[in-house]
Amino acid sequence: xxxxxxxxxxxxxxxxxxxxxxxxxxxxxxxxxxxxxxxxxxxxxxxxxxxxxxxxxxxxxxxxxxxxxxxxxxxxxxxxxxxxxxxxxxxxxxxxxxxxxxxxxxxxxxxxxxxxxxxxxxxxxxxxxxxxxxxxxxxxxxxxxxxxxxxxxxxxxxxxxxxxxxxxxxxxxxxxxxxxxxxxxxxxxxxxxxxxxxxxxxxxxxxxxxxxxxxxxxxxxxxxxxxxxxxxxxxxxxxxxxxxxxxxxxxxxxxxxxxxxxxxxxxxxxxxxxxxxxxxxxxxxxxxxxxxxxxxxxxxxxxxxxxxxxxxxxxxxxxxxxxxxxxxxxxxxxxxxxxxxxxxxxxxxxxxxxxxxxxxxxxxxxxxxxxxxxxxxxxxxxxxxxxxxxxxxxxxxxxxxxxxxxxxxxxxxxxxxxxxxxxxxxxxxxxxxxxxxxxxxxxxxxxxxxxxxxxxxxxxxxxxxxxxxxxxxxxxxxxxxxxxxxxxxxxxxxxxxxxxxxxxxxxxxxxxxxxxxxxxxxxxxxxxxxxxxxxxxxxxxxxxxxxxxxxxxxxxxxxxxxxxxxxxxxxxxxxxxxxxxxxxxxxxxxxxxxxxxxxxxxxxxxxxxxxxxxxxxxxxxxxxxxxxxxxxxxxxxxxxxxxxxxxxxxxxxxxxxxxxxxxxxxxxxxxxxxxxxxxxxxxxxxxxxxxxxxxxxxxxxxxxxxxxxxxxxxxxxxxxxxxxxxxxxxxxxxxxxxxxxxxxxxxxx
Amino acid sequence: xxxxxxxxxxxxxxxxxxxxxxxxxxxxxxxxxxxxxxxxxxxxxxxxxxxxxxxxxxxxxxxxxxxxxxxxxxxxxxxxxxxxxxxxxxxxxxxxxxxxxxxxxxxxxxxxxxxxxxxxxxxxxxxxxxxxxxxxxxxxxxxxxxxxxxxxxx
Ligand code: FES
Ligand code: FES
Numbered sequence: 001x002x003x004x005x006x007x008x009x010x011x012x013x014x015x016x017x018x019x020x021x022x023x024x025x026x027x028x029x030x031x032x033x034x035x036x037x038x039x040x041x042x043x044x045x046x047x048x049x050x051x052x053x054x055x056x057x058x059x060x061x062x063x064x065x066x067x068x069x070x071x072x073x074x075x076x077x078x079x080x081x082x083x084x085x086x087x088x089x090x091x092x093x094x095x096x097x098x099x100x101x102x103x104x105x106x107x108x109x110x111x112x113x114x115x116x117x118x119x120x121x122x123x124x125x126x127x128x129x130x131x132x133x134x135x136x137x138x139x140x141x142x143x144x145x146x147x148x149x150x151x152x153x154x155x156x157x158x159x160x161x162x163x164x165x166x167x168x169x170x171x172x173x174x175x176x177x178x179x180x181x182x183x184x185x186x187x188x189x190x191x192x193x194x195x196x197x198x199x200x201x202x203x204x205x206x207x208x209x210x211x212x213x214x215x216x217x218x219x220x221x222x223x224x225x226x227x228x229x230x231x232x233x234x235x236x237x238x239x240x241x242x243x244x245x246x247x248x249x250x251x252x253x254x255x256x257x258x259x260x261x262x263x264x265x266x267x268x269x270x271x272x273x274x275x276x277x278x279x280x281x282x283x284x285x286x287x288x289x290x291x292x293x294x295x296x297x298x299x300x301x302x303x304x305x306x307x308x309x310x311x312x313x314x315x316x317x318x319x320x321x322x323x324x325x326x327x328x329x330x331x332x333x334x335x336x337x338x339x340x341x342x343x344x345x346x347x348x349x350x351x352x353x354x355x356x357x358x359x360x361x362x363x364x365x366x367x368x369x370x371x372x373x374x375x376x377x378x379x380x381x382x383x384x385x386x387x388x389x390x391x392x393x394x395x396x397x398x399x400x401x402x403x404x405x406x407x408x409x410x411x412x413x414x415x416x417x418x419x420x421x422x423x424x425x426x427x428x429x430x431x432x433x434x435x436x437x438x439x440x441x442x443x444x445x446x447x448x449x450x451x452x453x454x455x456x457x458x459x460x461x462x463x464x465x466x467x468x469x470x471x472x473x474x475x476x477x478x479x480x481x482x483x484x485x486x487x488x489x490x491x492x493x494x495x496x497x498x499x500x501x502x503x504x505x506x507x508x509x510x511x512x513x514x515x516x517x518x519x520x521x522x523x524x525x526x527x528x529x530x531x532x533x534x535x536x537x538x539x540x541x542x543x544x545x546x547x548x549x550x551x552x553x554x555x556x557x558x559x560x561x562x563x564x565x566x567x568x569x570x571x572x573x574x575x576x577x578x579x580x581x582x583x584x585x586x587x588x589x590x591x592x593x594x595x596x597x598x599x600x601x602x603x604x605x606x607x608x609x610x611x612x613x614x615x616x617x618x619x620x621x622x623x624x625x626x627x628x629x630x631x632x633x634x635x636x637x638x639x640x641x642x643x644x645x646x647x648x649x650x651x652x653x654x655x656x657x658x659x660x661x662x663x664x665x666x667x668x669x670x671x672x673x674x675x676x677x678x679x680x681x682x683x684x685x686x687x688x689x690x691x692x693x694x695x696x697x698x699x700x701x702x703x704x705x706x707x708x709x710x711x712x713x714x715x716x717x718x719x720x721x722x723x724x725x726x727x728x729x730x731x732x733x734x735x736x737x738x739x740x741x742x743x744x745x746x747x748x749x
Numbered sequence: 750x751x752x753x754x755x756x757x758x759x760x761x762x763x764x765x766x767x768x769x770x771x772x773x774x775x776x777x778x779x780x781x782x783x784x785x786x787x788x789x790x791x792x793x794x795x796x797x798x799x800x801x802x803x804x805x806x807x808x809x810x811x812x813x814x815x816x817x818x819x820x821x822x823x824x825x826x827x828x829x830x831x832x833x834x835x836x837x838x839x840x841x842x843x844x845x846x847x848x849x850x851x852x853x854x855x856x857x858x859x860x861x862x863x864x865x866x867x868x869x870x871x872x873x874x875x876x877x878x879x880x881x882x883x884x885x886x887x888x889x890x891x892x893x894x895x896x897x898x899x900x901x902x903x
Contacts, residue, residue, distance in 0.1 A: 017839035020847030023781020023821035030780035114764040182785040231848025461845030655884030680790035687877035691886040
């Protein structure tokens, strides 16, 4: 199937487009609920200590208040949600301890949102305050090497570094960031006897269901999670957070639906975030630019109990041919909420350091930065020695450099100018591992030539409805309009977490498999039927096309072929376990655990998508204002299913990369360990006027080894390396190397 | 109180502190306008009040009695045909998750009517009150340019 050129690649408008432009698309808090009560969270205003006393009288006096949940009355009724690393999570109402700023300490429920909000502000809390540790340099933090799997190591990096002809040794840092999807963190819970329905934006319908079942000690079969559309996620809705169980308990106590729409500021502390990192990179090369040693060590902040880390050295160690590699990752425990994945969790910070380091090395070698990348490009994973299933990095550099006009660049920093503006051109490598996980689907085909797909997949903006619809339409020979796609409901077959850019590969490969089963059934029955036009034909030669079963210069209508196997609809339930995972992985998925086959941990090949960014920055020589008038980025990521939505994914990623370079940072108050700029006016994200011309090139790439359909995930690659490309361009413009993100005016003075 | 929404009077009994956004979403089940911040920082809640764009989260419902309120639900024609701006957003993939989209479209329609959509630079500037975290901005600009032409003709 993967070699059918017409299979993918036709730009197609989203099938959920009309719903999205008319306001009909239902996000979690849009579901019509009869007679809900409204919840409002009370969160801690200290980061470490204990609740000494909580006075509720004034809050209870507010007209319309129905209930107040706190440690004292419901604390023992839920366990904390399972953490992503398997170790301990931070607590909320389960204890009177405060482990981080903005920890949920009470839930007020009232007849109206306004009453709940008023009462929440009237809850008086006395704290026994302890001195918190905010981040790396605070006293009281504890550091340790990460506990998960071993770090990549090849040869003897220390000796190679010592004896190298040319080397760089630099420290980099990246800031705290919050996902800030525009949809707030909401939860609505409804009980019907023992059955609980949860409306909540989620990137993992079955994971949320399983986690809440564990927290509330329930049978997962009694829980249904619904999330038909998610208003942006970027990783923030992958793991289950504490709020859900408390809202479920509130609804159970009241015997009435309860709806929570947490505030924007609360979103900074009741969900996860990207933790700040520090990194040390040492690179050494021979005079011709060939790397002889790469050493990369990272430090990441996490909460007190959790060892969560993103450990991006798994990727940076695989980026270039290099015989000697040493890597390490450390976690630093502070009084903070537990971080979690945020768009390209590992690659965004760690590739910033590596790709900045590569630029520094290019200057140390007096070599063109593109040439340095190309000299070190490789088709072999330098860590495992396995081949890359495909790696088109050089093609990406060639095409993007050409489009950008890189050959006109003067290598010398500060050499290009336009009036008051210093011009800098920078580049960097983008990459993202290609992951895939087990997945299930229900597919039914009816005699009227229509198909319905049902799976608990996640539409977080990626265009999942459309890519799934396209795949089924093509495979069954139907029109896209004739395929109904139903997603976002845990009553449908399970789909792994929409994280690690796996969902397109996971959902489409199982969809294709289900379609293939339909074809098999119809073909086998057709050739066995003595009265059929296909009698005696080779069933393998038959396919579905244009509403017909065709092959061997013969054809018959789909309805006829279908009539042979069923009087009504043909329904298929299919499951797919990617080759390389144990068969038990599908069972785990039904229990809410997504076992991923990761790009860097396969036994046969290493699977990654690659890309190249080029950016122009202009720095005003007087004010140091930074502008980025244009970007050219090229990506090669296997078969592109729908170029329309793929373009949007790549472009959105690039904008995130620019933002990571120039705008985004959550400020942590070093004294109180609290987030300072916890709203959308103070937390800088790009607005329309900040965004330049972005030219996206999709480099064709065929990959027959990565997965049967040859598709690679593209949701995250766009952001990776973009921050370094900007920093490198700023160096080229000004001669100033900024190693600490974001790059703001004050760092250029 | 009585609110005139999309050409129809709607009667409702709400707390005087209720924002127009919450009145629409929680009391009238018009959930097209979105809550992205509830403090005037994101634009997701944008609606038209007497033809002008307003942030419904910063507007008290009681304050707009007797005014004409239009929401995304009222933008398409009575026959269900999409407004040129809605069609243009689909044609140019002017969204990803779609959460900011009703606000973007209401702002965009107003932006054209205001005469602030004449150049790309104007569009970017006058659409900068509507955040799109997915980063659909260049496609939003392209969509507005397409819709502007048909709105001017039409
Ligand atoms: S919800 Fe009104 S501006 Fe954000
Ligand atoms: S489309 Fe997701 S926020 Fe704009």
